[in-house]
Amino acid sequence: MIETQSLSKTYGGGEYALRDLNLKVDKGEFAFLTGPSGAGKSTLLRLLLLEESPSEGEVIVGGRNLSHLKRDEIQAYRRTVGFVFQDFKLIQTKTIFENVSFVQRVLGRPVEEQRRSTYQVLKWVGLQHRLNALPRELSGGEQQRVAIARALVNEPHLVLADEPTGNLDPDLSLEIMNLFRDMNARGTTVLVATHDRELIKWVGRRVIQLDHGEMVGGPESRL
Amino acid sequence: MSVVGYSLEEAWVSLRRSGRSALVSIGTIAIAFVTLGGFLLVSVNVQGVLDQWLQAAEMSIYLHDTATAEDRLALEQFLRSQPMVAEVEYVSREQALEKFRADFPELRDITTGVGENPFPSAIEVRLRTENGGDAAADNLSKEVAGRPGVSDIRYDRRWLQRLVGAVTTARLAGALAAGILMLGAAFTVAAVVRLSLYARRDELEIMQLVGAPFSYIRGPFVVEGLLLGGIGATVALIVISILYSTLSRWLGSDLAGYGGIGQLRFLGITEFVMMLLGGVGVGAAAGTVASRAVR
Numbered sequence: 001m002i003e004t005q006s007l008s009k010t011y012g013g014g015e016y017a018l019r020d021l022n023l024k025v026d027k028g029e030f031a032f033l034t035g036p037s038g039a040g041k042s043t044l045l046r047l048l049l050l051e052e053s054p055s056e057g058e059v060i061v062g063g064r065n066l067s068h069l070k071r072d073e074i075q076a077y078r079r080t081v082g083f084v085f086q087d088f089k090l091i092q093t094k095t096i097f098e099n100v101s102f103v104q105r106v107l108g109r110p111v112e113e114q115r116r117s118t119y120q121v122l123k124w125v126g127l128q129h130r131l132n133a134l135p136r137e138l139s140g141g142e143q144q145r146v147a148i149a150r151a152l153v154n155e156p157h158l159v160l161a162d163e164p165t166g167n168l169d170p171d172l173s174l175e176i177m178n179l180f181r182d183m184n185a186r187g188t189t190v191l192v193a194t195h196d197r198e199l200i201k202w203v204g205r206r207v208i209q210l211d212h213g214e215m216v217g218g219p220e221s222r223l
Numbered sequence: 224m225s226v227v228g229y230s231l232e233e234a235w236v237s238l239r240r241s242g243r244s245a246l247v248s249i250g251t252i253a254i255a256f257v258t259l260g261g262f263l264l265v266s267v268n269v270q271g272v273l274d275q276w277l278q279a280a281e282m283s284i285y286l287h288d289t290a291t292a293e294d295r296l297a298l299e300q301f302l303r304s305q306p307m308v309a310e311v312e313y314v315s316r317e318q319a320l321e322k323f324r325a326d327f328p329e330l331r332d333i334t335t336g337v338g339e340n341p342f343p344s345a346i347e348v349r350l351r352t353e354n355g356g357d358a359a360a361d362n363l364s365k366e367v368a369g370r371p372g373v374s375d376i377r378y379d380r381r382w383l384q385r386l387v388g389a390v391t392t393a394r395l396a397g398a399l400a401a402g403i404l405m406l407g408a409a410f411t412v413a414a415v416v417r418l419s420l421y422a423r424r425d426e427l428e429i430m431q432l433v434g435a436p437f438s439y440i441r442g443p444f445v446v447e448g449l450l451l452g453g454i455g456a457t458v459a460l461i462v463i464s465i466l467y468s469t470l471s472r473w474l475g476s477d478l479a480g481y482g483g484i485g486q487l488r489f490l491g492i493t494e495f496v497m498m499l500l501g502g503v504g505v506g507a508a509a510g511t512v513a514s515r516a517v518r
Contacts, residue, residue, distance in 0.1 A: 051432070076434065078432065106436060
């Protein structure tokens with residue numbers, strides 16, 4: 001599903017955020033991306049979401065090389081990927097329902113379909129009773145569940161998450177991880193960046209370890 | 224929902240949120256368009272007066288009191304034989320006095336106080352401008368001046384044309400001023416739209432990350448500019464209409480009377496639509512430029 005070939009990313013001073021990275025995440029797999037701060041986890045996710053472009057090498061997702069996409073193609077690609085952020089990134093002026101249905105709305109899906117799928121996905125994350133609440137009226141865990149619902153509403157084949165439990169207490173973190181496990185059980189490929197080793201142990205999936213922009217510990221390691 | 228419906232909805236919400244800055248922007252556009260509309264209005268009416276004046280008697284030949292009927296008839300005959308003369312009309316001293324009293328009733332007392340009729344008799348000549356123009360009229364004027372019975376000649380087309388030139392220059396200056404004001408208005412709209420962009424930067428970032436098409440990301444800002452421009456131009460048209468109706472109620476008959484145009488003229492439907500479209504266009508252009516900040 002995800003493949004990087006000799007992927008490097010350097011910033012202004014020539015310092016490597018990622019160096020010659022070759023990794024693979026198979027279709028339907030659940031993998032963790034871990035490492036200390038500055039290891040390159042977020043950089044890799046930003047490259048996968050095309051927020052940045054590689055300095056060298058290739059990024060291939062779903063068999064498609066992302067290096068040469070045009071602006072509109074980038075937006076179309078992003079609509080096929082679900083993304084969950086540490087700070088939730090919800091639109092504060094829109095209700096929970098609007099935040100989730102927004103993605104379908106801009107795709108021009110029929111209103112009835114928008115309502116049905118938004119309700120279903122919000123029910124799946126257990127927030128069907130908070131449809132008209134604003135994000136600030138929800139707890140951190142609830143806001144992250146909304147973000148997960150938004151990531152899933154388009155039924156993407158790939159979900160990327162950058163420290164999705166970084167702002168949550170351990171109980172809520174486990175709850176969120178269960179959601180990721182559930183979506184993976186339905187066939188969605190999941191790549192979660194986290195430095196929470198306890199959480200990784202608890203979930204028990206393959207771990208891609210990064211340090212100073214390089215992969216360490218081999219491609220098949222587990223904690 | 225279509226991108227247009229979505230943009231309209233979002234733009235309206237954003238306008239309501241921007242409050243005072245949106246009002247400033249609408250005000251600036253309105254001022255620019257009131258200026259433009261004012262110039263248009265004055266221009267339309269001044270042009271009407273000038274057209275009438277240009278069509279009115281162009282050469283007045285005043286006769287000596289001692290001029291005989293033969294002198295007058297010979298002169299009329301000579302004038303009628305000239306190819307550039309369209310019409311010849313004799314105005315006697317009595318007719319001139321009556322005309323003055325009718326045109327300026329408030330000055331009627333002066334004419335009675337003078338005693339004897341002070342007006343000379345005259346021959347009013349209307350010229351065909353296409354036959355030789357001003358040079359031919361000058362020649363005719365010189366030729367007539369030497370004929371018996373003629374005391375003075377007033378040929379007013381030249382100063383009228385100078386007046387037309389001055390009005391045209393004033394109109395250009397007005398258009399330039401309105402253009403500069405409109406540019407200022409466009410910058411104000413762009414600044415307001417930029418403020419909206421800034422206020423919604425988090426939302427825009429999220430929209431980009433979830434893959435919203437650019438038409439959905441930028442559309443609301445283009446429509447916001449368009450609405451600002453359209454509302455500004457509408458306000459301007461309402462202000463101009465009120466000003467016009469107030470002015471024409473207070474001064475209309477006097478102004479129209481002096482100008483000899485019967486009644487003041489308001490902007491036509493074409494000018495109305497052009498101004499409205501102008502406002503919408505300026506606003507949309509400013510919104511488009513501002514929305515380019517989203518990359």
